[in-house]
Every structure is written in structure tokens, then in C-alpha cells.
Amino acid sequence: MIPLWWYLGLSSLLFTIGAVGVFIKRNAITIFLCIELMLNAVNLSLVAMSSYFGDIGGQLFVFIVMTVAAAEAAVGLAIIISIFRNRESLNVDEADTLRF
Amino acid sequence: MEKVLFIVLAVLAIGTALNVIFQRNPLYSALSLIGTLASLSALYLTLHAQFIAAIQIVVYAGAIMVLFLFVIMLLNVPKTQPVVEKHKALGFLAIPFAGAMIAEAFYVLKTLADKKITPAFAIDTTDRAVGTTWSVGYSLFTQYLLPFEVTSVLILMAVVGAMVLARREGD
Amino acid sequence: MNAAHNETLLAIIILAPLAGAAILGLFGKRMSERLIGLIACSTVAISAIISFYVFFKHRVELRDGAKFFDYLFTWIQVGNFRADFALVLDSLSAIYILFVTFVAFWIHVFATGYMRGDKGYWRFFAYLNLFMFSMLTLVLADNFLLMFVGWEGVGLCSYLLIGYYFNEGYANDAAKKAFVVNRIGDFGFAIGLMLLFWHSGSIFYFNDPARGISGAFNWAMNQAADPFTASAIFAGGLTTIAVLMFVGATGKSAQIPLYVWLPDAMAGPTPVSALIHAATMVTAGVYMVSRASSIYTKAPTAMFIVAIVGAATALFAATIGLGQWDIKKVLAYSTISQLGYMFLACGVGAFTAGIFHVFTHAFFKALLFLGSGSVILGVHHEQDMRRMGGLKKYMPITFWTMWAGWLAISGIPIFAGFFSKDEILYRTFIAQGIPDVWAKVLWVVGAITALMTAIYMTRLMVVTFLGKERIPTAHEEAHAHAHPDESHQAVTPPGVGPDEHEHHGGPPRESPRVMTVPLIVLAIGAVFAGFLGIPKGLSDVLTGGKVPNYFERFLEPSIAHVGAAPHAAAETAPAATESAEHSGAAESPTKELLLTLLSIAIAVGGIGIGLAWFKRNPLWQPPRLLEQKYHVDEAYDAAIVQPIKVGSTNVLWRIIDQQYIDGFVNGMGTFAKIIGGLLRFLQTGLARSYVAIVVLGALVLIYYFIR
Numbered sequence: 018m019i020p021l022w023w024y025l026g027l028s029s030l031l032f033t034i035g036a037v038g039v040f041i042k043r044n045a046i047t048i049f050l051c052i053e054l055m056l057n058a059v060n061l062s063l064v065a066m067s068s069y070f071g072d073i074g075g076q077l078f079v080f081i082v083m084t085v086a087a088a089e090a091a092v093g094l095a096i097i098i099s100i101f102r103n104r105e106s107l108n109v110d111e112a113d114t115l116r117f
Numbered sequence: 118m119e120k121v122l123f124i125v126l127a128v129l130a131i132g133t134a135l136n137v138i139f140q141r142n143p144l145y146s147a148l149s150l151i152g153t154l155a156s157l158s159a160l161y162l163t164l165h166a167q168f169i170a171a172i173q174i175v176v177y178a179g180a181i182m183v184l185f186l187f188v189i190m191l192l193n194v195p196k197t198q199p200v201v202e203k204h205k206a207l208g209f210l211a212i213p214f215a216g217a218m219i220a221e222a223f224y225v226l227k228t229l230a231d232k233k234i235t236p237a238f239a240i241d242t243t244d245r246a247v248g249t250t251w252s253v254g255y256s257l258f259t260q261y262l263l264p265f266e267v268t269s270v271l272i273l274m275a276v277v278g279a280m281v282l283a284r285r286e287g288d
Numbered sequence: 289m290n291a292a293h294n295e296t297l298l299a300i301i302i303l304a305p306l307a308g309a310a311i312l313g314l315f316g317k318r319m320s321e322r323l324i325g326l327i328a329c330s331t332v333a334i335s336a337i338i339s340f341y342v343f344f345k346h347r348v349e350l351r352d353g354a355k356f357f358d359y360l361f362t363w364i365q366v367g368n369f370r371a372d373f374a375l376v377l378d379s380l381s382a383i384y385i386l387f388v389t390f391v392a393f394w395i396h397v398f399a400t401g402y403m404r405g406d407k408g409y410w411r412f413f414a415y416l417n418l419f420m421f422s423m424l425t426l427v428l429a430d431n432f433l434l435m436f437v438g439w440e441g442v443g444l445c446s447y448l449l450i451g452y453y454f455n456e457g458y459a460n461d462a463a464k465k466a467f468v469v470n471r472i473g474d475f476g477f478a479i480g481l482m483l484l485f486w487h488s489g490s491i492f493y494f495n496d497p498a499r500g501i502s503g504a505f506n507w508a509m510n511q512a513a514d515p516f517t518a519s520a521i522f523a524g525g526l527t528t529i530a531v532l533m534f535v536g537a538t539g540k541s542a543q544i545p546l547y548v549w550l551p552d553a554m555a556g557p558t559p560v561s562a563l564i565h566a567a568t569m570v571t572a573g574v575y576m577v578s579r580a581s582s583i584y585t586k587a588p589t590a591m592f593i594v595a596i597v598g599a600a601t602a603l604f605a606a607t608i609g610l611g612q613w614d615i616k617k618v619l620a621y622s623t624i625s626q627l628g629y630m631f632l633a634c635g636v637g638a639f640t641a642g643i644f645h646v647f648t649h650a651f652f653k654a655l656l657f658l659g660s661g662s663v664i665l666g667v668h669h670e671q672d673m674r675r676m677g678g679l680k681k682y683m684p685i686t687f688w689t690m691w692a693g694w695l696a697i698s699g700i701p702i703f704a705g706f707f708s709k710d711e712i713l714y715r716t717f718i719a720q721g722i723p724d725v726w727a728k729v730l731w732v733v734g735a736i737t738a739l740m741t742a743i744y745m746t747r748l749m750v751v752t753f754l755g756k757e758r759i760p761t762a763h764e765e766a767h768a769h770a771h772p773d774e775s776h777q778a779v780t781p782p783g784v785g786p787d788e789h790e791h792h793g794g795p796p797r798e799s800p801r802v803m804t805v806p807l808i809v810l811a812i813g814a815v816f817a818g819f820l821g822i823p824k825g826l827s828d829v830l831t832g833g834k835v836p837n838y839f840e841r842f843l844e845p846s847i848a849h850v851g852a853a854p855h856a857a858a859e860t861a862p863a864a865t866e867s868a869e870h871s872g873a874a875e876s877p878t879k880e881l882l883l884t885l886l887s888i889a890i891a892v893g894g895i896g897i898g899l900a901w902f903k904r905n906p907l908w909q910p911p912r913l914l915e916q917k918y919h920v921d922e923a924y925d926a927a928i929v930q931p932i933k934v935g936s937t938n939v940l941w942r943i944i945d946q947q948y949i950d951g952f953v954n955g956m957g958t959f960a961k962i963i964g965g966l967l968r969f970l971q972t973g974l975a976r977s978y979v980a981i982v983v984l985g986a987l988v989l990i991y992y993f994i995r
Contacts, residue, residue: 018236019119020229022229023127026222026226027160033215034137035134036214040207040211040979040983041138043976046143046192047137047138047140047146049185050137050150057154061160061161064161064166065164067166068164068165068236069234069236070237071237071238071247072247073247074256074261076247076248077253080172080253080257083177086177086181087176087180088271088275090181090185091184092278094188095278095280098192099282107192109975110974110976116973207977207980210980218983221991225994
């Protein structure tokens with residue numbers, strides 16, 4: 018029997034990797050991929066808890082997280098496309114006009 | 118046996134995840150992420166969450182990641198683009214932050230480590246147990262009907278929003 | 289106490305005009321004039337028919353003091369405070385709804401002719417119907433708060449209708465003036481009501497066991513009467529309540545010092561002047577004082593103030609009326625003067641006589657106003673009597689009907705005004721509860737006013753209808769309009785009626801039948817309405833006391849008496865329960881008869897003087913002081929309006945508003961700007977720095993929880 022905390026530990030490791038990715042990457046698409054990674058890490062812990070405690074709510078939450086991720090990907094990628102169209106670059110550090 | 122399977126899948130997931138962030142080319146990152154998603158899907162199966170495991174592959178790997186790949190290929194960023202190395206120091210913040218995050222996570226998990234929790238799927242082995250398509254579908258259309266419907270509206274808004282944003286002026 | 293009954297028809301009386309107003313207000317714009325007129329008149333006709341039906345169905349019970357409630361819903365219920373939307377019919381409100389709906393119906397009919405061709409036809413009748421709703425609510429309300437709703441409602445409609453010709457600056461000014469001046473009075477009224485509630489714990493008039501409410505009048509009747517001293521006014525008791533309510537009445541019923549709005553209100557169309565500013569709305573103050581008679585009879589000081597103000601207003605306005613050239617202004621001042629009479633009657637405790645005068649006045653003053661409207665239309669929107677004259681030849685029906693109104697207001701026997709005015713004068717003469725000298729002084733003032741009334745009304749008739757024609761030709765007309773005559777400029781309405789294109793020129797001509805029929809009906813009323821209330825003394829002499837004073841007998845149960853107890857006093861005729869004053873010691877048929885003869889002599893004398901003088905000198909120049917209305921408007925302007933204006937401009941605006949309030953508001957803005965200026969450096973525009981902040985925040989939060 019696998020202890021629950023193994024799943025949760027794996028989840029937190031993946032989440033940390035995703036967060037580090039957001040920090041160190043400059044490419045907007047890669048940052049997006051890292052966000053997807055973080056979402057999946059959270060999904061893993063939700064499914065693990067749901068299965069261990071026998072509550073279907075967690076898995077439904079995962080279902081909704083996936084939908085939101087899909088919506089977010091659609092809108093986010095559309096934004097990336099229009100940014101790229103304007104600036105010919107995907108570097109998020111260059112898209113810094115919205116500042117003081 | 119189970120533990121071996123878990124460890125294999127976990128190593129696979131972490132390896133591909135690290136590959137996502139250490140690849141320079143976003144195309145490889147995306148392909149690598151598909152690997153992570155697939156191993157997570159397998160982990161879901163070990164948790165007896167068959168439905169989630171299936172849509173993990175179908176929706177995530179099949180739809181969302183294809184969308185990513187599509188956009189990456191569509192934009193086709195030239196490799197020769199000079200890399201602007203601004204704010205390099207910000208990247209080094211990642212190390213203390215990651216350390217703190219893992220430390221906090223395992224500090225919490227330490228309290229769980231000693232506890233013996235019998236998973237629900239080990240007790241209830243009927244075909245209506247938590248995680249089966251039946252249980253997910255039943256809950257989705259009874260108790261969680263409103264969130265489900267709201268989700269559909271959200272997707273509709275996202276579709277319209279994406280169309281408006283990505284559209285060229287005058288199209 | 290008499291039993292309370294139910295009468296569910298009462299709601300229809302007020303709701304029919306409301307429905308008419310709603311229909312006309314919402315859809316009237318697309319209707320034909322004929323349909324609009326039909327709707328407006330029929331809704332008022334429904335009210336009138338139901339009023340008459342209800343009256344005749346219950347006349348016996350009403351005479352015996354029964355009250356008929358129509359509870360619609362509980363409007364407000366907060367703690368002990370309760371106000372219902374409920375109607376009550378007693379003999380006082382019964383008389384009011386009778387003449388209000390009757391006169392209003394005929395004025396509506398008249399207006400369909402008078403307003404013909406006007407662009408705002410539908411708007412006019414929507415307002416008029418709305419006015420009827422408010423007026424009937426005022427009269428039928430079973431508590432003071434609902435009465436106040438009607439009170440404000442008629443004020444609003446009055447405002448809307450005075451400013452009906454909103455393109456004209458003077459009409460807007462007049463409307464605003466009426467509104468603002470009325471606010472002053474309403475302020476007093478509202479405070480009076482609050483004080484009444486504070487003391488009695490109820491704003492209902494009467495007890496209604498069915499709803500478990502006890503009335504304020506019940507409370508008032510169980511109080512000891514306030515002493516007759518000036519300090520009672522400020523003592524915060526019954527006298528204070530009564531005086532504050534009377535402040536409201538001076539506003540609505542145009543008494544000194546708040547009368548100034550009524551003459552200017554003539555800027556509205558003439559049917560409006562007839563309905564609102566002569567027959568119905570302006571008598572609301574008299575209604576209110578009579579309704580609250582159980583409060584007033586306990587407050588002799590307030591009664592005395594009412595009588596003094598009434599008498600002073602009567603005389604004051606009559607003298608101004610003598611000096612006006614505008615036909616409607618003469619009638620306006622005449623109205624103020626007659627309202628003064630009514631308050632004089634209330635002030636000396638003769639509430640029934642006051643209401644009787646309201647009743648007869650409604651007929652003859654509405655008639656005179658409608659007649660003047662007919663004249664104005666006949667001479668193509670000329671209101672200056674100097675440019676009339678000799679109209680009898682052209683407008684015989686108008687002349688003869690106005691002739692009836694003239695004799696009625698002057699007080700010639702058998703005409704309606706004679707009975708009511710004579711009654712008031714007699715009651716003033718024998719008034720108890722106020723010093724005897726004052727009773728005689730008030731009587732003298734009343735008598736002089738009666739004389740002047742006869743004179744200025746004769747002047748109006750003579751100058752307008754008799755003598756040489758002074759109607760200018762088209763050329764002179766243009767010249768005359770340039771004449772800087774204030775009273776003339778103030779009230780010439782813009783082109784209305786079918787003859788707009790022939791505004792200048794054409795001989796005067798009689799009005800169409802739709803306008804003359806109401807005149808005839810009202811003239812009949814002006815002649816015969818007085819027979820409902822023949823004073824006792826006169827009745828004794830002429831018929832041997834066989835004809836009782838129907839009016840007074842009917843009104844009796846709704847009115848409280850000075851020194852309420854003496855119901856036990858000797859009552860001569862068992863058939864007719866006369867009022868307390870009648871059974872008092874001052875009762876003397878001979879004296880009453882003598883005074884009656886005196887007042888006839890005054891009326892005849894006044895008419896004689898008027899005929900003799902104005903037939904020879906129709907254009908006699910009245911004293912400047914009278915023509916300029918004693919400069920009251922100018923005095924108010926200098927004493928009140930200008931100081932407020934200067935104070936508002938220099939203190940409230942320039943200092944308080946611009947410096948303190950603006951300073952505070954701008955200071956808040958500057959403060960936010962400074963804070964924002966500091967905080968904006970957090971916005972680096974760098975996506976990864978935002979991530980850093982979010983992650984840091986998350987770490988801190990988690991640390992906080994697991995600590």
C-alpha cells in the first residue's frame with residue numbers, strides 16, 4: 018500500500034518545479050507550460066485525497082480545473098499571439114509597458 | 118510491486134517536468150510536458166480514478182497540448198533572435214523560494230507520514246466506487262450540476278474571448 | 289361614539305381619476321382631443337356619481353354621526369406609529385366630495401372647450417385628473433399622514449398646472465413661487481403633525497375598533513383646554529399643534545403672510561384657476577382646520593389667531609382687488625379675501641358656517657373664473673379689463689351667468705353667497721371665547737370687507753361688460769402689447785384655442801356651448817346652493833322656523849364646539865339640534881335679523897356705489913399703492929429673498945462650499961494621489977516580479993498556518 022504522503026510529496030515537488038520554471042523562463046509559452054505543470058501538480062494531490070478519503074468532490078474539482086485550464090490556454094494563447102504580432106517577441110521581460 | 122510502479126512513474130514525471138524547464142526550445146518543453154501528463158494519468162489509475170485518468174489523456178494531452186504545439190509552430194520564433202538577458206538576478210531568487218516551498222511542504226507532510234490511512238478504493242471495490250465514470254457522472258449531474266453548467270458558460274466565454282483577441286483588425 | 293361602518297365604494301372615488309391620469313399620462317399623446325376629453329371627464333363623472341350615490345345612500349347615518357371606513361392597506365407600521373391607506377366618509381368629507389366632484393366635473397367639461405387646439409391637451413388633462421385624485425385623497429383620508437399625501441399631491445399638481453405654459457418665463461416663476469411658498473406652510477404643518485403624534489400617539493382622526501386604532505381627536509377631546517394666553521403658543525401643547533397646522537393652512541389657503549403665490553398662480557390656464565385656485569385646493573386649509581376642530585376648540589389662542597389672520601386677509605386682499613386691472617387678478621384677490629372669511633368663521637368657532645361658505649364659494653367663484661375664461665377667450669386672450677368693455681352685447685350667456693356669480697359673491701339675498709356670508713358675520717358678532725371687543729372689531733372688518741367685495745365685483749362687471757367698447761384694433765393691439773404694464777405682461781397666456789391664427793382682430797364672440805353649459809349649471813348652483821343652509825334667524829322670520837338649516841344640521845356631528853360640554857343646554861326645537869352657539873345666551877333672533885338686514889344693506893350699498901361710480905368712470909385710476917399690491921412682493925424680496933440670496937452666495941457658496949467642502953473633497957483626492965504616487969513603484973511591468981511577489985505571499989501564508 019502506497020502511503021498518501023508519497024503522492025502529496027510528488028505533487029509538491031512537481032509544483033515547485035513548475036514555480037521555478039515560471040521564475041527562470043522568459044519565453045511566454047514556456048511560462049504557460051509551467052503553469053500547466055503547476056495545475057497538474059495540484060490535480061494530483063486532489064485526486065489522491067479524493068481517492069483515499071472516498072469523496073468524489075475532489076475529482077469533480079479536478080474536472081473543473083481542467084476546464085479552466087482549457088479556457089485559460091485558449092485565452093492566454095490568443096493573448097500571446099496578439100502580443101507576438103505587435104512586438105515580434107515572446108520575451109515577457111520585454112512586454113513591460115504596463116508600469117509606472 | 119505497487120511501490121515500484123509508483124516510484125517508476127514518479128521518477129518519470131519529475132524527469133520530464135525538469136526537462137520542461139531546462140529545454141531552450143519551447144517545442145521540446147511542450148513535448149516533454151506531454152510525458153509528465155501521461156505519467157500523471159498513470160498515477161491516477163493507481164489511485165483508481167479511471168475517469169480522470171482518461172480525460173487527462175484526452176483533454177490535456179489530446180486537446181490542450183495540441184493547442185500549445187499548434188501555437189508554437191504557428192508563431193515559429195526564429196532561433197536567431199537575440200536573447201535579452203535583463204533582470205538576471207530575478208532568476209536566482211528561484212533557488213531560495215524553491216527551497217522554502219519544499220521545506221514547508223515536507224514539514225506538513227511529516228505529520229502525515231506516521232499515519233496509516235487505508236485508501237477508500239481498497240475497501241469499496243464495487244463498480245460504483247469513487248472514481249469510476251458512474252460516480253463522477255452521477256455527482257456531476259446531480260449535486261454539482263450548477264458548477265458544471267457554469268463551466269460550460271466559462272468555456273463559451275473563453276472561446277469568444279480568444280477569437281476576439283487573436284483576430285486581426287479588419288478580418 | 290357612533291358605530292363605524294364599511295363603504296368599499298370610496299376607493300373608486302379616488303382611483304377613477306388616478307386611472308384617468310395614468311391612461312392620459314401614458315397614452316394621451318397619441319389620442320385625439322375628443323377621446324382625451326372623454327376620458328378626463330368620464331373619470332371625474334364616475335367619482336361624482338359614486339359620491340352622490342354614497343351620499344344619498346348614507347345621508348341619514350351620516351347626519352347621525354356615522355363614519356364609513358374603507359381600509360385599503362396598512363401603509364406604514366413602525367413601532368407604535370401606524371398609518372393606513374384608508375378612507376373615511378363622514379358628513380364633512382361627504383360635503384367636500386360632493387361639491388369637489390360636481391364642480392370639478394363641470395370645469396373639466398369647460399376645459400375641453402377652453403383648451404381646444406392646445407399642444408399639451410393630453411398633458412393638461414392628465415394633470416387635472418391627477419389633481420382630482422390628490423384632492424379627493426386629501427379629503428377622504430382617514431389619518432393626517434394620508435391627508436398630507438393628498439396635501440402635497442395637490443401642491444404638486446398646482447405647480448405643474450401653474451407652470452403649464454412652461455415656455456413662458458413668468459409661468460415658471462409663478463409655479464416655483466407657489467411651490468416654495470407652500471413649502472414654508474407645509475413645513476409648519478409637518479411639524480404640527482409630528483407634535484400631534486408625539487402627544488397623542490396616533491395620527492388617525494377617529495377610533496376604528498375594527499382595526500384597533502384610536503384617534504387623535506379622541507385624545508384631544510379628553511384634554512383640558514389650553515389657557516387663552518400668548519405663551520400657550522410656545523408651550524408645545526394643543527395650541528402649538530393648532531398654530532403649526534394653521535401655518536400649513538396659510539400656505540395652502542393663501543392667507544397672510546403666505547398669500548403671495550395665489551395671484552401669480554393665475555399664470556396657469558383659466559380652468560386651472562377655477563378648479564384649483566378658487567373652488568377646491570385653496571379651501572383645503574379650511575377643510576383641515578375644520579377637520580381638526582376638536583383640536584382647535586381646545587386651543588382658544590390658536591382660534592383667535594385664525595380669526596385675526598382670516599379677517600386681516602379678507603380686508604387686505606379686498607383692498608388690493610379694488611386696484612387690479614387684470615380680470616383674473618381681481619378674482620384671485622377676491623378668492624384670497626373670501627378664504628379669509630372662511631378662516632374668520634373657523635376662528636370664531638363657526639366651523640359649519642366656514643364650510644358652508646366654502647361650499648357656496650366653490651360654485652360662484654368657479655363660475656366667475658370660468659366666466660372670465662370665457663371672456664378671455666372671447667376677446668382673444670386679453671386679460672386687461674381696460675381693453676374690454678361693452679361685452680354684454682357679444683357674450684350674453686357669459687354675462688348673465690357671471691351676473692349671478694356677481695350677485696352671489698356680493699351677498700344679495702337668495703343668491704348663495706348671501707346666506708353663508710351673513711352666517712359668518714352673525715357668528716362673528718356673537719362669538720364667544722374671544723374678548724367681546726374683538727368680536728365686534730372682527731365683525732366690523734368683515735362688514736367692511738363685504739362692502740368692498742361688492743364694490744370691486746361691481747367694478748369688474750361694469751368695466752368688463754358694460755359701458756363703451758375699448759377693444760383695440762389690430763394696430764393698437766400691437767402698441768398695447770409693448771406697454772410696460774406689469775400686471776398685463778404677467779398673465780397674458782400664449783396662443784391657445786382654435787383662433788390662434790386670428791389672434792389679433794375679429795370682434796369678441798360668445799364661447800361655444802361646451803363652455804357655456806358649465807357656466808349655466810354653475811350659475812344655477814350659485815343661485816340656489818344657499819338654500820341648503822338658511823340661517824336660523826331668517827328661517828324663523830320667513831317660514832316660522834319650518835325650514836331647518838340642512839347644511840349645519842348635516843355637518844353637526846363632524847364638528848367640535850367651543851366649550852364642548854354644553855350639549856346639555858336647552859334645545860328649543862326638538863327637530864333641529866342646533867349648534868352649541870345657537871343655544872348659548874347670546875342667541876337672539878331679533879339681533880340676527882337686524883344683522884341680516886344690515887348685511888343686505890351693505891351688499892346693496894356696495895353694488896350701488898360700484899354702479900354709480902364705475903359706470904361713469906370705468907377707467908378710474910385706483911391708488912398706486914393698491915395697484916402695486918402694497919409692494920408686498922417687493923418687501924418680501926428685500927426682506928427674505930435677497931438676504932437668502934446674498935447669504936447663500938457669499939457665505940454658503942463662496943466660503944462654506946468653495947473653501948471648506950471643496951477643500952475637503954479636493955484634499956481627499958490629493959491624499960489618494962500621493963499614496964498612489966508612492967505605491968505605483970510596485971508596478972514594475974515585469975511579469976516575473978509579480979510571480980515573485982505572489983510566491984512570496986503564498987510562502988508567508990503557508991508559514992503562518994503551519995507555524
